[in-house]
Amino acid sequence: MIRPERRSRADLLAAAAIAAVVLIVMAAFWWRSSERTTTSRPAAGPAPSTTAASAVPPALQQRWTAASGRTLSPVLVGGAVITGEGRTMAGLDPQTGEQRWTYARDIELCGVTYVYDLAVAVYPDARGCGQVSGIKAATGHRGPTRTSYADDVVVLSSDGGAVLSAGATRLELWRTDLVRMLSYGEIDAPVKPVNTKLGAGCALMSAAASDVAVGVLEACRDEKDLRLTLLKPAKEEDEPDQKKVGLPGVPVDAEARVLAVAGTTVAVYLPTPRPEVVVYDDTGSKVSGTPLPAPATFTGALPAVTRAGDQISWWTGSAVMVFDNRLRYRYTLDSAGPLAPLGPATMMAGQLLVPVADGLAVFTTADGKHERTIPVTRPDGSGTILPAISGTTVIEQRGATLVGFGP
Numbered sequence: 001m002i003r004p005e006r007r008s009r010a011d012l013l014a015a016a017a018i019a020a021v022v023l024i025v026m027a028a029f030w031w032r033s034s035e036r037t038t039t040s041r042p043a044a045g046p047a048p049s050t051t052a053a054s055a056v057p058p059a060l061q062q063r064w065t066a067a068s069g070r071t072l073s074p075v076l077v078g079g080a081v082i083t084g085e086g087r088t089m090a091g092l093d094p095q096t097g098e099q100r101w102t103y104a105r106d107i108e109l110c111g112v113t114y115v116y117d118l119a120v121a122v123y124p125d126a127r128g129c130g131q132v133s134g135i136k137a138a139t140g141h142r143g144p145t146r147t148s149y150a151d152d153v154v155v156l157s158s159d160g161g162a163v164l165s166a167g168a169t170r171l172e173l174w175r176t177d178l179v180r181m182l183s184y185g186e187i188d189a190p191v192k193p194v195n196t197k198l199g200a201g202c203a204l205m206s207a208a209a210s211d212v213a214v215g216v217l218e219a220c221r222d223e224k225d226l227r228l229t230l231l232k233p234a235k236e237e238d239e240p241d242q243k244k245v246g247l248p249g250v251p252v253d254a255e256a257r258v259l260a261v262a263g264t265t266v267a268v269y270l271p272t273p274r275p276e277v278v279v280y281d282d283t284g285s286k287v288s289g290t291p292l293p294a295p296a297t298f299t300g301a302l303p304a305v306t307r308a309g310d311q312i313s314w315w316t317g318s319a320v321m322v323f324d325n326r327l328r329y330r331y332t333l334d335s336a337g338p339l340a341p342l343g344p345a346t347m348m349a350g351q352l353l354v355p356v357a358d359g360l361a362v363f364t365t366a367d368g369k370h371e372r373t374i375p376v377t378r379p380d381g382s383g384t385i386l387p388a389i390s391g392t393t394v395i396e397q398r399g400a401t402l403v404g405f406g407p
Contacts, residue, residue: 042140043091043100047079050094050391053349056362057407060374060394064097069400070109072156072302074388077114078137081395083402084112089121091140094390097404101140103133113156115163116176118143122156122165129154129165134178144178155301159261161211166204171216173209173233181233182214182240208258208266208305213282214240215266219252226250228258228268230282245284249273255296257303260312260327267327269303269314271295277314279327290329292316299384306386308347311365315344315384320354322368331368333361339370343385348394355385355396376405 070084080091080100088104089112103121110122110129118134125131128150134143151167158164162181163174170185185204202220209215214231228245250256250270259267264282269275275292297317304315311330312323319334320341333341338358345352345363351371352363359376363369378385378398386397394405 038106039102039104040140040142041102043138045139047091047093047100047138050079053389053392055349056351056353056374057392058374060360060376060405060407062377062403063095063393063406064092064404066092066097066402066404067400068112068397068402070112071397071402072111072300073306073386074395074397074402075112075114075119076388076390076395077119078117078139079390080119080137081390081402081404082112082114082119082137084109084121085400089119089135091119091135091137094393094395094404095406101135103135103140103142105131110154111156113158113163115158115160115174115178118176118178120156120158120163120178122154124152128152128167132165132174132178146174146178146180148172148180148183155207157208157302159210159307162209164207164209164214166207166216168203171204171207171214173214175211180237182231183238184214184216184229184231184240205252206257206303208261210261210263213261213264213266215258215261215268215280217247217256217258217268224251226252226254226256228266228280228284230264230266230280230284232264232282243282243284245280255298257296257298259303259314260305260323262312262325262327265327267312267323269296277321277329287327288329290321292321294318304344304384304386306344306346306388308345308352309350309365311345311347311352313345313352315341320345322352333363333368335370338373342382343387343396346387346389346394348389348392353387353389353394355387360387360394 066083067085068083075082081094083090091101113120119137121133123131130148130150132146154165154167165172173182175181202218205217207216216229226247230243232241234241257269266280275295277290279287310325314321321332322330342355345354354361360374362371382398388395396403
């Protein structure tokens with residue numbers, strides 16, 4: 001056996017110095033990392049499963065309220081109601097509003113949404129709103145994360161199968177594990193400079209997505225009219241398949257919006273030359289057009305669109321238009337007085353529930369016939385109301401507040 005070389009005092013000192021430097025570097029990285037400034041308090045156990053309501057209850061009582069200024073509509077996933085307020089995302093019990101878990105950073109949230117079984121929190125850093133954390137909604141345990149370039153303000157939306165993060169100059173589509181499927185627009189330091197031409201010099205005015213396609217309205221330099229760009233993931237995430245659709249007669253300052261994407265079909269509200277919902281397929285061809293009797297109005301960062309069962313509904317500001325899950329128009333719920341809609345529809349026990357002045361109006365899904373109204377008292381000035389259902393609980397987003405009602 002060969003005897004080891006004799007270690008000198010200098011060798012020991014050098015090894016100690018190297019170890020100290022490594023420890024100092026590791027401590028510095030930890031001190032500057034997001035991990036040091038993150039607080040995660042998971043639930044004691046998984047959320048109980050939710051049983052769908054067998055019938056719409058005859059009456060509802062307010063059970064709880066919660067602040068949630070960083071959600072744009074009720075976020076229900078994994079048996080929990082997800083709130084976003086200040087620096088904290090939390091999972092609540094839908095029936096009681098009791099907080100089950102929390103996740104927080106030392107900086108204000110950009111927004112909160114969901115995908116599949118994850119609650120998704122987006123935080124800012126020096127590159128914009130691109131620090132993304134996925135949290136298992138049923139338990140509050142941490143899941144996948146991602147980071148990327150983004151605008152300083154982003155609008156988050158999800159159909160459950162993918163998350164769209166859209167800003168004024170850039171958008172991204174993330175799949176259920178938060179891996180980026182598609183990106184479009186500009187970044188400060190592009191890896192492939194040629195790709196900055198994708199949307200370069202254009203403002204992204206409105207966007208919506210499914211898990212296989214994105215529709216975005218763009219206002220571009222030296223162009224007087226808006227254009228619709230249809231995007232689909234391709235081999236390279238930063239080189240998506242594109243189809244440009246001109247919108248002659250729709251000026252860049254028009255109140256046009258992308259309403260929804262179902263598969264590769266896109267529904268767009270165009271206010272001129274007449275108010276109309278136009279549906280395009282992935283070739284850019286017009287599939288259908290449904291005129292509106294009056295221009296739509298918008299009060300939030302996103303159009304007031306909900307997916308209720310196999311229906312998609314849009315509150316125009318005065319009426320609720322109902323489409324099927326392939327964006328084929330079905331009917332309009334348009335009433336005055338106590339039945340004037342205050343937001344889009346949700347679905348419970350196979351019937352549509354629409355927030356109205358006196359409560360929640362119940363309509364048949366087949367033909368939109370009004371059956372009755374469940375009395376609900378709301379404070380004056382509640383604004384747009386976006387409803388959702390968890391079992392027998394009705395949850396409304398009113399501005400920066402969530403309200404839960406139960407039988």
